[in-house]
Amino acid sequence: MSVPHEPSRPADRRARLQGRPVDFCPAPPPEADRGTVRRITVVGEEILSRPCQEVTEFGNPRLSALIDDMFLTMHMADGAGLAANQVGVDLRLFVYDCPDDHGIRHVGHIVNPVLEPPAPSSRRLIDDDEGCLSVPGATMPVPRTDHAVVHGVDKNGTPLVIEGTGYFARCLQHETDHLLGHTYLDRLSRRDRKNALQQMADRRDDVFARRATKAAGHTR
Numbered sequence: 431m432s433v434p435h436e437p438s439r440p441a442d443r444r445a446r447l448q449g450r451p452v453d454f455c456p457a458p459p460p461e462a463d464r465g466t467v468r469r470i471t472v473v474g475e476e477i478l479s480r481p482c483q484e485v486t487e488f489g490n491p492r493l494s495a496l497i498d499d500m501f502l503t504m505h506m507a508d509g510a511g512l513a514a515n516q517v518g519v520d521l522r523l524f525v526y527d528c529p530d531d532h533g534i535r536h537v538g539h540i541v542n543p544v545l546e547p548p549a550p551s552s553r554r555l556i557d558d559d560e561g562c563l564s565v566p567g568a569t570m571p572v573p574r575t576d577h578a579v580v581h582g583v584d585k586n587g588t589p590l591v592i593e594g595t596g597y598f599a600r601c602l603q604h605e606t607d608h609l610l611g612h613t614y615l616d617r618l619s620r621r622d623r624k625n626a627l628q629q630m631a632d633r634r635d636d637v638f639a640r641r642a643t644k645a646a647g648h649t650r
Contacts, residue, residue, distance in 0.1 A: 445535040448584060449592045458505040459527065459537050465495075465502030467645045468517040473565050473613055473630070477515045480611045482522045485541045488587035493523075497539050497585055500525045506645045509563045511601045513608035516564050524605035531596025540590055543582040545606045548575050560600065560614050567633025568626040572614050578602040 444451040447459075471478055485493065496519060504512040510528035514521045525539040553575055560572040578599035580592045594602045604614060615623050 440532055440534060443532075443534060445537060448538040449536075449590060455535065455537050457527075457535075459501060461498045461501035461525075461539075462505050463502075465498035465500070467506050467648070468499050468503045470503065470507060470512075470563050470566075470641075471516050471518055472634075473562075473615060473627075477518060477520060478564060478608070478611070478613060482513075482515050482609045482611070483520050485521050485523060488541075488583070488585060493541075493585050496521075496523070497525060500539075501527070502648075504563070506648060507563050507641050508644075510597075511605045512563060513605050515608060522609045524609065526598075526601055526605065528594075528598050528601040530594060530598035536592075536594060536598050538590075538592065539585065540580060540582040540592055541585060541587075543580045543592075543602075543606050543609065545603060546579040546581060548577060552577070556596075556600075558597075558600065560604065562604070562614055564608075564613060565615060565626060565630050566637035568629035570614070570618055570622050570626045570629075572600075572617050574600045574603050580606060 442451050444453060445455040446452070447455050487493070496514065500512050500514065500517060503517055504525060504527065511524060511526040513524040522542045523539065524543065527535070527537045529535050554577070555573045556576045557571045557573050559569045561569040576596060576599055578594050580602050582590050584590055592602065607613070615626055618626060
């Protein structure tokens, strides 16, 4: 058995904004300062179990406001990514603010994302714990590839290619799944799914209380 290839440590350690290195990106990013907190949907709600609609209109204030709201909602819930159907909106869009396994921060949004299938020769599955803001309080090991490439556009319709490794690759796959009508629970065995749902039942009230406290303390 060969030793798995480990990605080399990037020489450029700057944060990536929309996939490009930047010298500075505040935390939270400017979008969150403009946003309003929205309610996060919970597994079992119908909007999470069906594919979302393509975005067809770009460069409009309504789409920009949705992205702002999603960034703030994600940060108030201590998330690394958030899909539009997780705030009750039936559109193919997600936002992210997520580190990779080298500690490089990735921040941005992507509209109408399509996950590029990995080449069989380089496909490497990693089992690691995964949580979801729509499955509050639960974490379970989920197999994901250690590298992901997503194609889409930004809010103005400009083409984007976002690439991630490690934890950020997991985030890209997780959020793209949401827009196809799937949560990570769909990737679990029946026994593990039952375990995750029990964790949620036991912990969700505490999670909701923490979110409410953080949102209540948010000031513009």
